[in-house]
Amino acid sequence: MAPISKTIARLWNKKKTSKEKSKPPKGLIREWVEFLITLTIMVFFIRVTTVEAFRIPTGSMEDTLLVGDFLLVNKFIYGIRTPDWIGVPFTKIGFHVPSTRLPSLSDPEPGDVVVFRFPQKPDLNYVKRCVAVGGQTVEIRNKVLYVDGEPSEFADFIKFTRKRILKKGVGERGIFSPYGRPWNHDNFGPITIPEDQYFMMGDNRDNSADSRYWGFLPKDLVVGKALVIYFSWNKYVSWGKFYEKIRWERMVQIIR
Numbered sequence: 001m002a003p004i005s006k007t008i009a010r011l012w013n014k015k016k017t018s019k020e021k022s023k024p025p026k027g028l029i030r031e032w033v034e035f036l037i038t039l040t041i042m043v044f045f046i047r048v049t050t051v052e053a054f055r056i057p058t059g060s061m062e063d064t065l066l067v068g069d070f071l072l073v074n075k076f077i078y079g080i081r082t083p084d085w086i087g088v089p090f091t092k093i094g095f096h097v098p099s100t101r102l103p104s105l106s107d108p109e110p111g112d113v114v115v116f117r118f119p120q121k122p123d124l125n126y127v128k129r130c131v132a133v134g135g136q137t138v139e140i141r142n143k144v145l146y147v148d149g150e151p152s153e154f155a156d157f158i159k160f161t162r163k164r165i166l167k168k169g170v171g172e173r174g175i176f177s178p179y180g181r182p183w184n185h186d187n188f189g190p191i192t193i194p195e196d197q198y199f200m201m202g203d204n205r206d207n208s209a210d211s212r213y214w215g216f217l218p219k220d221l222v223v224g225k226a227l228v229i230y231f232s233w234n235k236y237v238s239w240g241k242f243y244e245k246i247r248w249e250r251m252v253q254i255i256r
Helices: 002-022 028-049 239-245
Strands: 051-055 069-074 085-087 094-096 113-118 121-133 137-141 144-147 188-192 197-201 222-232
Touching (some): 051 222, 121 137, 121 144
Antiparallel strands (some): 051 069, 069 222, 085 094, 113 121, 113 222, 137 144
């Protein structure tokens, strides 16, 4: 019986080998297409659930963040938000879908640099520093920020570009004043932050469209916490000095 079983096994292996040889080799184009599809899915998954890259377009967070800084943002820590829009990447072709937010590891705290959707235009991302959370009271007196009656502890990060101070009682056009009081960006409040909302301010206090102008940030619009500057590009340097356009000293810099 042994010789017969060996013969059958030999014939089976021969048949299997001939089938494998008859299979046409996978085309190079097909391999590249499969690779790109897999890569796209992986990038999309990481972008939705973990980290995403953002670029700083304005100087409202100087000198913490400069125009041309590229950030990595942790979207996991504040709770992953499922996609609310499905469509063709890098285009406006698509449609909105219901979304939800998964449980978070923590909530934004005073001092965090946060990326969020602009309340007045949710398809636009903003980045500011959280200075107060729900239940706290904010007041600005002659440019100095007070939270719950105490001077803010973030003075090391902020800067002012205007010496002139708008006096208390002088109303400023466009300022957020739910009580109809004459507030301005130098003398603002006091005002208490509602629960599950935040008060956001730019570190460049005289050049920042922040909560002083558009109000509180709802928790639902929070995207993630800014972690690191992975690249920085100085658009004000000419192309003739290409090497100097890259801010090498800001590469892989932790955001505080």
